[in-house]
Amino acid sequence: MTRRIARIQLESPLPQLDRLFDYAIPAELLEAAVPGVRVKVPLRTAGRMVEGYVVEIGDEDDADRPLSELDQVVSAAPVLPERLYRLARAVADRAAGSAADVLRLAVPKRMVRAEKAWLASDGATPPVVLSAERARAAAVLEEFPTLLEQLRAGERVAVDAPPRLVDGRPAWARLLAAAAASMLADGRSAVVAVPDHRDLDLLQEQLLTLVPDSALVRHDAGQSGPERYAGYLRTLEDAPCVVIGNRSAVYAPVRDAGLVALWDDGDPLLDEPLAPYAHARDVALVRQSLDGCALLFAGHTRTTDVERLVSIGFVAEVQTARRAAPRVVLSTAPEHEQSSARIPSASFRAVREAIDSGPVLVQVARPGYAPSLVCADCRTPTRCAHCGGPLHARARGATPVCAWCGRAAHAWSCPQCSSTRLRLASSGSERTADELGRAFAGARVIVADGAHPVREVDDRPALVVATRGAEPLTPHGYRAVLLLDGDRMLQAPDLRIGEHCLRWWSNAAALAGPDAPVHLVGVTGPVARALASWTQPNYARLELAERAPLHMPPAARVARLEGDTPAVDAALRTLAEDVPGLPAEAILGPVPIDRDGYPGSRALIRFDYGRGPLVTRSLRASVVAAAMKARGRAAAGKDSRSRKATRNTLAVRVDLADPEL
Structure with missing residues (x-):
C-alpha cells in the first residue's frame, strides 16, 4: 500500500533542521495540503508544534515507516512556489547558511485580511498590454545601442549610467525604468533593487510614466505589513509585473522573470545584515543562473566585484553611443x-x-x-568620563555631549595635561x-x-x-x-x-x-x-589587480569561522580533508577571542571561487555537527550556558564585506 507524504521546510533557525522532513498527510488534509502552503507540524525532538512550508507532495511505498502527520494547513494560499524555494536553497548553500533564514527574508509575515482578499479575487490580475510605452522605453535605451537586444537575449551586462539630470531627475532612474518597461512590454516580469527609499521613490516616479499602476509592485521595508504582504501575493500571479524595492526585492518570486537589475551595488545598504548575510548582488547572480533571465548592473561607478566579472568575461560591458562626463x-x-x-x-x-x-x-x-573634539593643548581626543565615548559639540560654545550615553561633560579636563580648553577637530x-x-x-x-x-x-x-x-x-x-x-x-x-x-x-x-x-x-x-x-572602471581594475596577489576579496572569497575552540579546530581539520589542494596559507588563524564572556577562537579562510561549493558544504556540515554535539551536551546537563550560546557553538559567515584581516 502507498500513502501520500509531504516534504516540509521547517521555519527554524537551528542548523540541524535545515533539510526537508517527511510527514504523512492525513485523509482530511489530502486536498488542502498542496505545494507552497503554510502548515503546522509536530517536532518530536522538541515536543512542540512548528510552522513550515510544503515543498513537495509524493507517494511512498513503505507505508510502515513511522511518520508523524501534518497537524494543520494554516492557509490555502501557496506562498512558497518551487522557484522561490530553489533560489533560497541555492543562496543558502552558497553562503553556508540555512534556507529557513533566506525564506524569512523573502516571504513577508502573513497578514490574514490581505490574504483573504487575494484568495477571494482568485489571485488573478489581467495582463497589461503596452504599445506606445514600448516605443517610448526603447527610445530611452537607444543611448546604449546594443543594450535592449542583450537584455532580451538574457545576457549579463554592466552599464555606466549617464551622469546627468533629465527633467530634474537622475538619468539612471529613467534608464532602469525603461529597461523594466521594455521587459514588461515583452510579456515578462522585471525585478529592480535599489539601496534606499530615495532611490525607490525616483524609480517609481519614472516607472509610472511607462507602466500602469496595476503592473507595479513596490517592496519596501517602510510599508505596512498588509501592504507588503499584498504586494508579495501579487508577485505570485501569472500576470507579469515590475517589482521594485530594496535588497530583499531580489527574491521576488515572479513567474517569468525576464530581468533582474541592481542600481549602485557598491552601496552597503545592499549588503544583508541578517543570516546568511547574502549580498543582493550575489543573490541576483544566483537567480540569473537558475532562471536564465537578463542581469543588469548599473551605477555611476563600478565595484571591484562587478569588474572581476567583466574581466573574466562573465558580464558584458555596455558603452554609451556618446560618452558624457562632468x-x-x-x-x-x-x-x-x-x-x-x-x-x-x-x-x-x-x-x-x-x-x-x-x-x-x-x-x-x-x-x-x-x-569630534580634542584637547586644545595636547590634541588628545576627548572622552566621556562615564562611558568612554567620544564627545562632540552641538553648537558653537555649547557644553560637550557624549555621543554614546548623551551625558553633558561639565567641567571637563584633559586626563593627559589637565587642560580645560577644547578645540574643534x-x-x-x-x-x-x-x-x-x-x-x-x-x-x-x-x-x-x-x-x-x-x-x-x-x-x-x-x-x-x-x-x-x-x-x-x-x-x-x-x-x-x-x-x-x-x-x-x-x-x-x-x-x-x-x-x-x-x-x-x-x-x-x-x-x-x-x-x-x-x-x-x-x-x-x-x-x-x-x-x-570619469574613468571609474579603470580604478576598479587597478584595485582588483592589487588585491589579487594578496588573495583579498573580491579576487578571492573569504569566510569567517568562529566559536568554541574545539569546534573551530575540528571544523578546520574537516575542511582540510574535504577540500583537497587547499593551501595552508588559505587559513588565517585561529586566534583567541572572547564570546560573551566565554573563550573561543576565530579563523579566516580564503578560497578561490572554484572551490566555493566544497568549502561552503564542509563549513556548513561542521556547523551542523557542532550544533548536534552541543545539543547532546545540554541534554545531558554538561553545559551550563544559555540556549543561545549553545546554538552558536560554531558560526560561519561567507563573503565578508570588510574582513578584519
Whole structure:
C-alpha cells in the first residue's frame, strides 16, 4: 500500500533542521495540503508544534515507516512556489547558511485580511498590454545601442549610467525604468533593487510614466505589513509585473522573470545584515543562473566585484553611443595660501560665481556641528568620563555631549595635561553651513543630512550643505559642486574606502548641471584621477589587480569561522580533508577571542571561487555537527550556558564585506 507524504521546510533557525522532513498527510488534509502552503507540524525532538512550508507532495511505498502527520494547513494560499524555494536553497548553500533564514527574508509575515482578499479575487490580475510605452522605453535605451537586444537575449551586462539630470531627475532612474518597461512590454516580469527609499521613490516616479499602476509592485521595508504582504501575493500571479524595492526585492518570486537589475551595488545598504548575510548582488547572480533571465548592473561607478566579472568575461560591458562626463577640477591650495585653509581660493571663487545663478552643492563628510573634539593643548581626543565615548559639540560654545550615553561633560579636563580648553577637530554639516553663511553674507543656506532630510530644492540661489548620500535634487542641476573633506574620508579604516569615496563623489558630481564645475578639494592620487577623467572602471581594475596577489576579496572569497575552540579546530581539520589542494596559507588563524564572556577562537579562510561549493558544504556540515554535539551536551546537563550560546557553538559567515584581516 502507498500513502501520500509531504516534504516540509521547517521555519527554524537551528542548523540541524535545515533539510526537508517527511510527514504523512492525513485523509482530511489530502486536498488542502498542496505545494507552497503554510502548515503546522509536530517536532518530536522538541515536543512542540512548528510552522513550515510544503515543498513537495509524493507517494511512498513503505507505508510502515513511522511518520508523524501534518497537524494543520494554516492557509490555502501557496506562498512558497518551487522557484522561490530553489533560489533560497541555492543562496543558502552558497553562503553556508540555512534556507529557513533566506525564506524569512523573502516571504513577508502573513497578514490574514490581505490574504483573504487575494484568495477571494482568485489571485488573478489581467495582463497589461503596452504599445506606445514600448516605443517610448526603447527610445530611452537607444543611448546604449546594443543594450535592449542583450537584455532580451538574457545576457549579463554592466552599464555606466549617464551622469546627468533629465527633467530634474537622475538619468539612471529613467534608464532602469525603461529597461523594466521594455521587459514588461515583452510579456515578462522585471525585478529592480535599489539601496534606499530615495532611490525607490525616483524609480517609481519614472516607472509610472511607462507602466500602469496595476503592473507595479513596490517592496519596501517602510510599508505596512498588509501592504507588503499584498504586494508579495501579487508577485505570485501569472500576470507579469515590475517589482521594485530594496535588497530583499531580489527574491521576488515572479513567474517569468525576464530581468533582474541592481542600481549602485557598491552601496552597503545592499549588503544583508541578517543570516546568511547574502549580498543582493550575489543573490541576483544566483537567480540569473537558475532562471536564465537578463542581469543588469548599473551605477555611476563600478565595484571591484562587478569588474572581476567583466574581466573574466562573465558580464558584458555596455558603452554609451556618446560618452558624457562632468567637468571635474582637482582643487588644491597654492603654496602662498595657509595649509589649514579648508576651501582653496579657486574653489571659493567658483562658488561665488555660481551662487548668483542658482544652488551650489557642498558635500561634507559628517553631520552635526563638531563631530569630534580634542584637547586644545595636547590634541588628545576627548572622552566621556562615564562611558568612554567620544564627545562632540552641538553648537558653537555649547557644553560637550557624549555621543554614546548623551551625558553633558561639565567641567571637563584633559586626563593627559589637565587642560580645560577644547578645540574643534572636525567640521560637520551644521558647522560648515555656519561658516559658509558668514563667508557668503545674505546667501540662503540649506542643511541636508540625516537629522535634516531634504528631498529637493528649487532653482533659487542657495548653498546646500549635504552629507554624502543626502544630496537633494534640483530641477536643472547644481551650478557648482564642492566636494570637501575628501582627505578625511580616505583615512577611514576600511579596505574599500577608495571605492566608497569614488562612489560618493561620482553620485554627487552627477547632480551638477551642464558645464557646471565640480571641485574636489585636497585629494590627489588614483581616486582623484579616476574622478577627474570619469574613468571609474579603470580604478576598479587597478584595485582588483592589487588585491589579487594578496588573495583579498573580491579576487578571492573569504569566510569567517568562529566559536568554541574545539569546534573551530575540528571544523578546520574537516575542511582540510574535504577540500583537497587547499593551501595552508588559505587559513588565517585561529586566534583567541572572547564570546560573551566565554573563550573561543576565530579563523579566516580564503578560497578561490572554484572551490566555493566544497568549502561552503564542509563549513556548513561542521556547523551542523557542532550544533548536534552541543545539543547532546545540554541534554545531558554538561553545559551550563544559555540556549543561545549553545546554538552558536560554531558560526560561519561567507563573503565578508570588510574582513578584519
